[in-house]
Amino acid sequence: MIKISIIGNGKHSKRIQKILIKKKLKFIIYKPNNEKYYDEKKFEEVKKCNVIFIISPNNTHYYYINKLKEKRYIFCEKPPVSNLRQLKNLSKFSCNKIYFNFNKRFSTIAEILDNIKKYNLGELVYANIISSHGLALKNEYKYSWRSVFNKCRKGVFEIVTIHDLDLINYFYAIKKVYKPTLINLSKVGTSFDTSFLRLQLKNNAMVDIFSTYSSSLMNEWTLLFKNGIIKQTNDRLVIRKPTKSFDKKGLFVFPKIKYKTNISSKKDYEDSLLKSVSFFLEYAKNKKKLSKHLFKTSLNSNFLLLK
Numbered sequence: 001m002i003k004i005s006i007i008g009n010g011k012h013s014k015r016i017q018k019i020l021i022k023k024k025l026k027f028i029i030y031k032p033n034n035e036k037y038y039d040e041k042k043f044e045e046v047k048k049c050n051v052i053f054i055i056s057p058n059n060t061h062y063y064y065i066n067k068l069k070e071k072r073y074i075f076c077e078k079p080p081v082s083n084l085r086q087l088k089n090l091s092k093f094s095c096n097k098i099y100f101n102f103n104k105r106f107s108t109i110a111e112i113l114d115n116i117k118k119y120n121l122g123e124l125v126y127a128n129i130i131s132s133h134g135l136a137l138k139n140e141y142k143y144s145w146r147s148v149f150n151k152c153r154k155g156v157f158e159i160v161t162i163h164d165l166d167l168i169n170y171f172y173a174i175k176k177v178y179k180p181t182l183i184n185l186s187k188v189g190t191s192f193d194t195s196f197l198r199l200q201l202k203n204n205a206m207v208d209i210f211s212t213y214s215s216s217l218m219n220e221w222t223l224l225f226k227n228g229i230i231k232q233t234n235d236r237l238v239i240r241k242p243t244k245s246f247d248k249k250g251l252f253v254f255p256k257i258k259y260k261t262n263i264s265s266k267k268d269y270e271d272s273l274l275k276s277v278s279f280f281l282e283y284a285k286n287k288k289k290l291s292k293h294l295f296k297t298s299l300n301s302n303f304l305l306l307k
Contacts, residue, residue, distance in 0.1 A: 124225055
């Protein structure tokens with residue numbers, strides 16, 4: 001039988017609580033009330049649990065992992081840690097019970113990339129990824145840890161961009177990470193609400209990732225391959241091919257749609273989170289060892305974020 005504790009009680013924690021409730025799993029919630037993240041009496045109840053969900057501010061992740069890593073299954077929000085020293089220490093931990101929630105690995109675009117060979121698109125040439133919503137324009141943002149530099153040093157970059165960076169890292173070999181551009185467009189708080197990152201892959205394909213809390217809702221992936229295109233917008237994903245598509249005059253034309261599916265960004269996110277939590281719980285319930293590859297890939301994505 002598993003005993004579950006959740007560290008943190010914010011909006012994202014409540015999403016995961018909802019999933020656990022639907023699965024008819026009981027849990028306790030621990031929300032620290034001091035700057036050191038640690039309330040000894042209340043924390044004793046957490047230590048009695050064998051499954052821990054760490055859904056607290058990014059700068060607290062390492063603290064809790066280090067405190068609880070022995071004999072417990074740990075589900076920790078991304079990014080794993082907030083600095084290179086912590087990352088180096090984390091790499092020495094036993095990895096078979098620690099799982100980091102890069103839930104975009106369970107998204108629709110991830111499923112497509114995981115089966116990319118069947119679409120016969122060839123090598124990736126270029127990708128452009130946009131993730132946008134207006135969190136920084138809401139009054140609550142100025143009271144959130146996400147807007148505070150000391151608690152979230154890279155702002156939207158370490159909360160949103162990390163998901164897309166990880167997904168590229170998960171499926172492709174990255175040769176170079178260019179220095180990110182981090183901006184506070186809203187002038188709210190002390191951290192960054194907008195970021196731009198450029199990657200170069202080992203096949204020399206370029207990838208641009210733009211994330212912001214200062215504009216309208218937009219989730220878009222454009223991937224150009226040698227033999228076609230994948231385009232995902234807020235509510236639709238299409239695959240077009242082949243590249244050699246011509247009109248009667250022999251001029252290039254937009255390739256025909258070979259695959260399409262309607263997709264709600266909100267539902268896709270909710271489904272990916274459910275699949276990620278379910279994946280972790282399957283290992284915890286059956287006391288199975290988690291993959292070293294998952295652990296190392298998560299740490300590598302974290303390194304690319306921090307370097």
